[in-house]
Amino acid sequence: MSSTTTTPADLGAVHTNGQELNYLNNGHGLKSWLLTKDHKRIAILYLLSVSFFFIVGGIFALLIRINLLIPTGVFSPDTYNRLFTAHGVIMVFLFLVPAVPAILGNFLLPIMIGAKDLAFPKINLLSWYLYVVAGIILSIAIFAGGIDTGWTFYTPYSTSYSNSNVLLAGLGVFVAGFSSILTGINFIVTVHTMRAPGMTWFRLPLFVWAHYATALVMMLATPVLAITVSLMAIERVTHVGIFDPAMGGDPVLFQHMFWFYSHPAVYIMVLPAMGVVSELITNLSHKNLFGYKFVVLSTLAIAIFGFLVWGHHLFVSTQSVYLGIAFSILSYAVAIPSAIKVFNWTATLYKGSISYDTPMLYGLGFIGLFLIGGMTGLFVAALGLDVHIHDTYFVVAHFHYVMVGGSLLAFLGGIHLWWGKMTGRQYPEYWARAAMIIQFAGFNLTFFPQFILGYLGMPRRYDSYPPEFQLLHVLSTAGASILGLGLGITIFYLIWSLKNGKRALANPWGAPGLEWRTSSPPPTENFLETPIVTWEAYEFAPIESMEVLGYPGDPGKPTQPVSADHGTED
Amino acid sequence: MGPRINYELRITKKTLIALSTQHSALSTQHSALTSALKKVATIETETAPERVEIHAEHHPNLAHHFESMEQQREAGTLGMWWFLLTEIMFFGGMFLAYTVYRHMYFSAFAAGSDVLSIWWGTFNTAVLIGSSLTMALAVFHAQTGNSKKTTLFLLLTIFLGLVFLRVKYIEYSDKFAEHVFPAGAYEWPPHEAPAGPHNVGDLFLMLTGLEASHPAGITQQGMPVKVTTNYAESGPYYGVGGSIPEQIGNPSFGAHVRMFFLLYFAMTGFHALHMIIGIGILFVLAWQAWRKKFSREYHSYIELTGLYWHFVDIVWIFLFALLYLVDRHP
Numbered sequence: 001m002s003s004t005t006t007t008p009a010d011l012g013a014v015h016t017n018g019q020e021l022n023y024l025n026n027g028h029g030l031k032s033w034l035l036t037k038d039h040k041r042i043a044i045l046y047l048l049s050v051s052f053f054f055i056v057g058g059i060f061a062l063l064i065r066i067n068l069l070i071p072t073g074v075f076s077p078d079t080y081n082r083l084f085t086a087h088g089v090i091m092v093f094l095f096l097v098p099a100v101p102a103i104l105g106n107f108l109l110p111i112m113i114g115a116k117d118l119a120f121p122k123i124n125l126l127s128w129y130l131y132v133v134a135g136i137i138l139s140i141a142i143f144a145g146g147i148d149t150g151w152t153f154y155t156p157y158s159t160s161y162s163n164s165n166v167l168l169a170g171l172g173v174f175v176a177g178f179s180s181i182l183t184g185i186n187f188i189v190t191v192h193t194m195r196a197p198g199m200t201w202f203r204l205p206l207f208v209w210a211h212y213a214t215a216l217v218m219m220l221a222t223p224v225l226a227i228t229v230s231l232m233a234i235e236r237v238t239h240v241g242i243f244d245p246a247m248g249g250d251p252v253l254f255q256h257m258f259w260f261y262s263h264p265a266v267y268i269m270v271l272p273a274m275g276v277v278s279e280l281i282t283n284l285s286h287k288n289l290f291g292y293k294f295v296v297l298s299t300l301a302i303a304i305f306g307f308l309v310w311g312h313h314l315f316v317s318t319q320s321v322y323l324g325i326a327f328s329i330l331s332y333a334v335a336i337p338s339a340i341k342v343f344n345w346t347a348t349l350y351k352g353s354i355s356y357d358t359p360m361l362y363g364l365g366f367i368g369l370f371l372i373g374g375m376t377g378l379f380v381a382a383l384g385l386d387v388h389i390h391d392t393y394f395v396v397a398h399f400h401y402v403m404v405g406g407s408l409l410a411f412l413g414g415i416h417l418w419w420g421k422m423t424g425r426q427y428p429e430y431w432a433r434a435a436m437i438i439q440f441a442g443f444n445l446t447f448f449p450q451f452i453l454g455y456l457g458m459p460r461r462y463d464s465y466p467p468e469f470q471l472l473h474v475l476s477t478a479g480a481s482i483l484g485l486g487l488g489i490t491i492f493y494l495i496w497s498l499k500n501g502k503r504a505l506a507n508p509w510g511a512p513g514l515e516w517r518t519s520s521p522p523p524t525e526n527f528l529e530t531p532i533v534t535w536e537a538y539e540f541a542p543i544e545s546m547e548v549l550g551y552p553g554d555p556g557k558p559t560q561p562v563s564a565d566h567g568t569e570d
Numbered sequence: 571m572g573p574r575i576n577y578e579l580r581i582t583k584k585t586l587i588a589l590s591t592q593h594s595a596l597s598t599q600h601s602a603l604t605s606a607l608k609k610v611a612t613i614e615t616e617t618a619p620e621r622v623e624i625h626a627e628h629h630p631n632l633a634h635h636f637e638s639m640e641q642q643r644e645a646g647t648l649g650m651w652w653f654l655l656t657e658i659m660f661f662g663g664m665f666l667a668y669t670v671y672r673h674m675y676f677s678a679f680a681a682g683s684d685v686l687s688i689w690w691g692t693f694n695t696a697v698l699i700g701s702s703l704t705m706a707l708a709v710f711h712a713q714t715g716n717s718k719k720t721t722l723f724l725l726l727t728i729f730l731g732l733v734f735l736r737v738k739y740i741e742y743s744d745k746f747a748e749h750v751f752p753a754g755a756y757e758w759p760p761h762e763a764p765a766g767p768h769n770v771g772d773l774f775l776m777l778t779g780l781e782a783s784h785p786a787g788i789t790q791q792g793m794p795v796k797v798t799t800n801y802a803e804s805g806p807y808y809g810v811g812g813s814i815p816e817q818i819g820n821p822s823f824g825a826h827v828r829m830f831f832l833l834y835f836a837m838t839g840f841h842a843l844h845m846i847i848g849i850g851i852l853f854v855l856a857w858q859a860w861r862k863k864f865s866r867e868y869h870s871y872i873e874l875t876g877l878y879w880h881f882v883d884i885v886w887i888f889l890f891a892l893l894y895l896v897d898r899h900p
Contacts, residue, residue: 115635116634116635117634117635118635119635119645119649120645120649121633121635181656184652185649185652185653185656186649188648188652189645189648189649189652190645192645192648193641193644193645193648194635194636194641194645219652219655219656219659220655220656220659221659222656222659223656223657223659223660223662223663224659224660224662224663226660226663227660227661227662227663227664228663230836230840231663231664231667231836234832234836235832238832240825240828240829240831240832241825241828241829242667242671242829242832242833247825247828247829248675248822248825248826248828248829249829250670250671250674253666253667253670257663257666257667525634525635530637
């Protein structure tokens with residue numbers, strides 16, 4: 001990284017203390033971060049704030065598990081209601097929805113398409129501030145009295161009976177929704193208008209496609225949540241019935257409107273994760289992704305089908321049986337594009353030269369756990385069976401397999417894959433593998449017993465249970481502790497690596513994407529020269545031919561592996 | 571068995587050697603082609619006339635991350651259209667609730683609608699359509715680079731927007747005075763019949779606030795006459811069943827009318843909020859237009875605000891039809 005003479009001066013590639021100027025050292029001090037318009041810095045801001053709320057939500061999860069250690073419950077039922085609501089609200093609105101798009105998507109999407117920034121940098125910063133405001137509002141709601149409605153805010157309990165902070169929580173959800181709408185618009189417009197010359201639609205990395213589809217869902221579904229919580233708040237304030245049957249309203253309308261957002265929201269959480277997994281699997285098996293166009297189309301199909309299945313949450317809510325049948329069939333239909341993805345990932349692995357580094361471990365973990373989560377999704381989509389397992393721990397286990405086993409593992413895998421790109425330092429491979437295996441084991445021990453519990457009839461959201469369920473609950477709590485330990489190790493060594501990790505090279509994985517053709521960490525405007533794309537997506541070339549752009553005095557700039565265990569032989 | 575395997579191996583080796591020769595030839599070709607392609611692309615980028623020109627110009631309003639003014643404008647327009655789509659979904663939630671309950675409690679909704687002033691509604695619709703015209707003219711003059719006329723038409727749009735809000739204020743305060751809303755003091759039937767201008771003179775007096783009290787002669791106690799007469803023989807309706815006069819005594823009838831008003835206030839309230847935001851933006855734009863910030867090349871903020879303003883108008887057209895005209899068909 002020595003050549004500065006040929007780089008344009010306005011891009012700022014000058015040496016300061018022998019170090020190349022990148023987005024991290026281009027400007028110092030709190031103000032340069034809080035007023036930044038650089039999508040990479042905003043991604044780091046998101047990383048910090050989202051991680052904070054993830055830890056808070058995780059602590060609430062552990063408290064829930066502690067309560068369920070003994071059949072009578074440790075805390076009072078009222079406290080328990082507030083605990084699981086806090087866990088749900090924080091994890092859904094402050095972690096899962098923004099995690100992959102706002103951190104990894106924000107950081108990588110412009111780089112992957114060869115743009116200098118997102119289309120609307122100021123709006124990008126605004127959406128982070130809105131996220132923080134939402135986080136503060138929800139924290140006040142949770143810590144100053146709590147919310148006891150569950151994260152679903154079902155009426156009429158939330159509008160007429162609950163004496164907890166429902167209004168504040170609704171406001172927080174509204175603001176968080178605004179933040180995610182703005183992110184969605186930014187992504188869509190960026191992909192449409194900011195692609196580098198030669199970056200055609202079918203050369204876009206699947207990560208970008210996944211975020212495109214996610215952005216569509218964010219924009220079309222989130223406003224409905226906003227108006228739903230607004231109407232809920234209006235009913236609570238004015239005592240005029242919209243949803244409360246005692247005042248002439250219809251609670252099922254609330255459920256329709258709520259799930260019209262919240263089911264697509266599941267795809268907001270899992271589609272970007274699928275995009276990450278596509279990258280993990282391809283880049284670490286060093287092989288073109290099998291059936292690129294099919295994966296693209298399945299991504300879009302999931303986004304579209306996602307809007308047509310909300311009614312499967314209402315099978316026992318007096319919804320018409322015929323409607324139930326239609327929703328059941330449509331929910332089965334979602335399995336098709338999801339299965340296409342799993343098959344394509346598996347086929348990509350076939351005859352690939354796989355390196356079992358941490359990102360790949362997370363990718364493989366995702367495939368397995370998402371498979372279980374998805375298949376049990378078919379159980380709950382079955383109209384008859386759902387009457388038995390509706391609102392039981394079976395459902396809890398199902399969506400945790402998709403949300404934790406799916407989204408969280410993919411998020412962590414993505415963080416590891418791009419950690420060197422984001423921070424300039426590599427994570428310690430040995431510890432990372434160990435942590436991943438601990439998390440995987442802990443996760444399965446936590447949630448597999450819950451399938452059995454649910455099938456035996458343990459209802460969700462209950463603070464106490466018959467003594468014969470205790471063994472399974474204790475197993476689950478033990479698993480949660482192991483999972484917590486694994487996550488703690490990851491957080492610890494990631495922070496440790498900021499100072500002590502090996503310096504990351506531009507392309508430690510021998511991967512073909514545009515983000516690997518710029519330095520680690522990238523300069524403020526991402527590339528020193530506008531990239532011109534002449535290759536197809538995932539076109540794996542001999543490693544010498546993948547040069548880092550913008551260093552004409554430094555031809556080739558071979559991107560060797562950081563160490564042997566990050567290596568690739570082909 | 572043995573020899574056969576050797577034979578196969580030999581073939582494989584041969585094939586491999588042939589393949590590798592082929593491969594190296596191909597890869598040479600490939601790299602040559604790639605560099606040629608790159609050259610072509612570079613040449614294209616450099617010789618594309620408008621790009622070079624714009625780069626040379628470096629328009630002061632071009633943000634650093636865009637290549638050209640055209641790209642910047644396209645991004646802004648696309649972003650606004652997507653934003654309007656999210657707005658449709660937002661209002662869509664309320665339209666859904668309205669549709670469901672209008673279907674369930676039609677007679678209550680008709681009775682509630684009857685309390686709204688058709689005069690004010692029609693007048694406001696005309697005002698908003700007029701403001702759409704002035705907005706369109708402002709955009710036109712911005713595109714042709716006429717700062718003075720742009721400012722003038724932006725100010726006219728603001729004026730019409732303020733007239734709309736003034737009328738909304740009168741309507742709202744009437745409803746509060748009649749205790750139709752909010753719920754605490756709610757009574758059905760309302761104490762006073764709906765007020766509203768009955769001719770152009772009334773309209774002017776009430777708009778300017780010169781005539782604060784309701785025009786004489788239309789104040790009546792109890793249920794508006796029209797409701798009772800129009801619906802008396804109309805037979806049963808959805809919902810609570812029975813014709814209007816029976817339903818008036820039914821306690822849930824009042825609750826359903828109240829629901830109509832809740833939706834009325836929520837829908838028109840959110841609409842008015844959008845108007846207020848729009849007027850705020852228009853003020854800034856009018857100031858900037860007056861300071862000659864916009865030109866033939868750079869006026870996308872006015873266009874984008876125009877899109878927003880027209881959208882808000884369209885929402886009103888739907889609101890007017892749904893809220894004011896419910897009982898206007900036989």
